[in-house]
Ligand SMILES: Nc1ncnc2c1ncn2[C@@H]1O[C@H](COP(=O)(O)OP(=O)(O)OP(=O)(O)O)[C@@H](O)[C@H]1O
């Protein structure tokens with residue numbers, strides 16, 4: 001019977017000033033009597049050091065109560081001028097609030113207004129609809145008796161008072177980077193949420209990513225125009241990589257009188273959002289910047305999970321099923337599926353855990369090798385002898401170092417500066433074929449690459465709900481005058497400072 005055992009702790013302690021990381025490994029056993037195995041460099045049979053529940057803790061944040069260390073730019077991986085934007089507040093018992101910036105940080109004496117929700121028939125009857133001004137969410141929820149309370153983020157949600165009058169709000173929405181299921185739902189719920197909750201009806205779509213701020217017309221958006229878009233994949237606004245010109249973007253925001261900017265995108269996009277925020281602040285503009293993290297790779301460590309991830313994992317099952325059918329219908333059949341995941345194997349790993357038909361899952365976090373004891377070839381040999389067929393899932397970023405050794409090609413980059421990856425699926429297919437040929441072993445291998453199929457679809461029901469709540473949290477925060485990345489932290493929606501969301505883009509998730 002199948003089971004998956006999580007977790008084999010493997011700790012990596014860095015020097016005091018450096019990053020501390022702890023990985024928790026996973027053993028996966030597939031359903032059909034086949035133990036899924038990942039070849040490891042330490043030859044540990046059946047054990048895969050995987051990112052399922054791993055930890056990424058920056059030593060500076062973890063080693064509280066040294067607040068000075070937290071304020072230290074290098075400890076936060078920040079440039080010196082960025083450290084000026086960090087807002088840390090101490091409380092009792094080692095409590096730290098890593099706060100998000102607010103308009104009043106640089107524009108004093110701004111007037112406030114009662115939140116229109118208090119007169120809204122759907123909301124005003126709900127007890128405690130507004131969050132308390134000092135509600136915060138802990139970054140870590142696993143604690144020990146004597147451990148400090150640790151780092152907290154400001155809780156997301158509607159505030160009693162807002163910093164914009166509804167009729168003066170001019171909002172815009174942009175989507176950047178690769179596609180992800182749920183983009184249209186977030187767009188829809190931003191437009192509808194602004195209108196239905198805050199009576200804001202001046203909302204514009206920026207076309208084709210960041211460059212659209214300065215090179216395209218702004219599209220007026222209404223609840224009517226976005227009514228059905230959540231049923232479609234992709235983004236109705238278009239997206240792109242590259243083209244982030246901070247000055248031109250902020251010039252346009254300023255010239256057009258935009259005062260709320262909603263930016264949906266991955267790690268690169270959040271970095272861009274932070275640059276925009278800083279420029280807005282330098283110019284003293286009354287503009288709130290809200291980042292909504294979109295990363296199908298699920299690689300922003302501080303948040304629990306990114307929207308669209310569940311949908312992608314679900315869709316990946318179709319490819320894995322097909323690979324299994326093909327493999328099990330042939331003698332010595334191998335089904336090989338490549339899934340997205342540039343630096344992190346979350347989609348591959350979760351799809352593997354969900355399927356139970358996968359014998360071997362290869363991810364970037366855990367280097368593997370082909371030949372010799374504990375290598376992939378040995379395992380392929382064994383599984384074919386035991387079971388006559390096998391299924392391999394590989395994340396696109398896995399084995400890149402191995403491919404580079406066998407096919408030396410100069411690094412190439414996309415328009416955003418991301419390294420273009422070599423096709424590990426195709427490479428593995430040839431390598432396994434050559435190996436079997438050298439062993440005079442008859443075999444069939446079918447390579448399935450559903451890369452764009454799993455991200456170009458509409459989001460499923462649970463992702464739709466998640467997207468809706470994220471959009472609403474973003475609106476509440478912007479109306480309250482904050483600038484932030486919104487995200488779920490330990491099950492609670494939170495306003496995360498940009499400096500945290502852009503430095504926690506690693507492949508290991510936090511513990512707790
Ligand atoms: N360091 C940076 N500073 C300013 N802008 C950036 C930075 N990195 C990326 N960007 C901009 O952000 C946008 C999206 O970046 P990128 O293509 O890397 O995708 P992403 O947001 O990381 O999403 P994903 O990788 O999930 O597709 C691009 O327009 C890019 O120019």
Ligand SMILES: O=P(O)(O)OC[C@H]1O[C@](O)(CO)[C@@H](O)[C@@H]1O
Nearest residue numbers: 177178179296297340341342414
């Ligand atoms: O081919 P594109 O559009 O650049 O996107 C591919 C990349 O986008 C991602 O899906 C992230 O959005 C990565 O997993 C992948 O490497």
Ligand SMILES: [Mg+2]
Nearest residue numbers: 177266267268
């Ligand atoms: Mg990215």
